[in-house]
Amino acid sequence: MQAYEFINNLIPPLKVTDNTKKALAWMEEIRINVLPVVDDTQFKGLITDDLIYTLNDPTLKVGDIETEGIACFVYQDKHIYDVLRVASEHHSNMVAVLDRDLKYQGVITMEDAISAFADSFSIQSQGAVVVLSMFMTDYSMYEIARVIESENAKILSSFISVDPLDDSKIKVTLKLDKTELRHIKATLERFGYRIIDHYQEENEPDKEQDRIGNLLRFLDI
Incomplete structure (x- = not known):
């Protein structure tokens, strides 16, 4: 790209x-x-x-x-x-x-x-979005991926931005290849990660609206 x-x-x-x-x-x-x-x-x-x-x-x-x-x-x-x-x-x-x-x-x-972005595989692929908040010093994609992969899920793409509620922290937005987040959220929280938002796909979504919605949620705009 x-x-x-x-x-x-x-x-x-x-x-x-x-x-x-x-x-x-x-x-x-x-x-x-x-x-x-x-x-x-x-x-x-x-x-x-x-x-x-x-x-x-x-x-x-x-x-x-x-x-x-x-x-x-x-x-x-x-x-x-x-x-x-x-x-x-x-x-x-x-x-x-x-x-x-x-x-x-x-x-x-x-x-x-x-x-x-909307046409990219990671945006079009079905999957949920989870948003974490943490200090930059605590950020390690390797560790985050290890936790998520322990629940048989994969990170398709990621995006980092400043947390608007606390500029000393960052927001890590993750697009996953799973639509169900219950076990993944529980495991992330068990390892001390703070989840500030998440989005799960609905059944039978409107494809065009879902494609744009996924993109905007991922980019947080």
């Missing part, structure tokens, strides 16, 4: 010689509110419709505008995880993709990134 696999080829980059009128026309046509800016093959940042409307000059060249998100990019061989991380850090719905020579390759939207 490398970044270059999810480049959206329908989103063209603006050249520094393009004017803001053209930028707004493209945004309206593509139905998007942000576009990348390039100078030859060099990524120069992102420009939004809000910024253009604020400047209120349709003849202004894109290259004369101070763009946003000059560091909002990932290398093309990075994992899709990094795309979401960079997007979150820059509060952006779009991330540029560059090669190792810093040449612009394209962009990935958050819709593309979320779709990539």
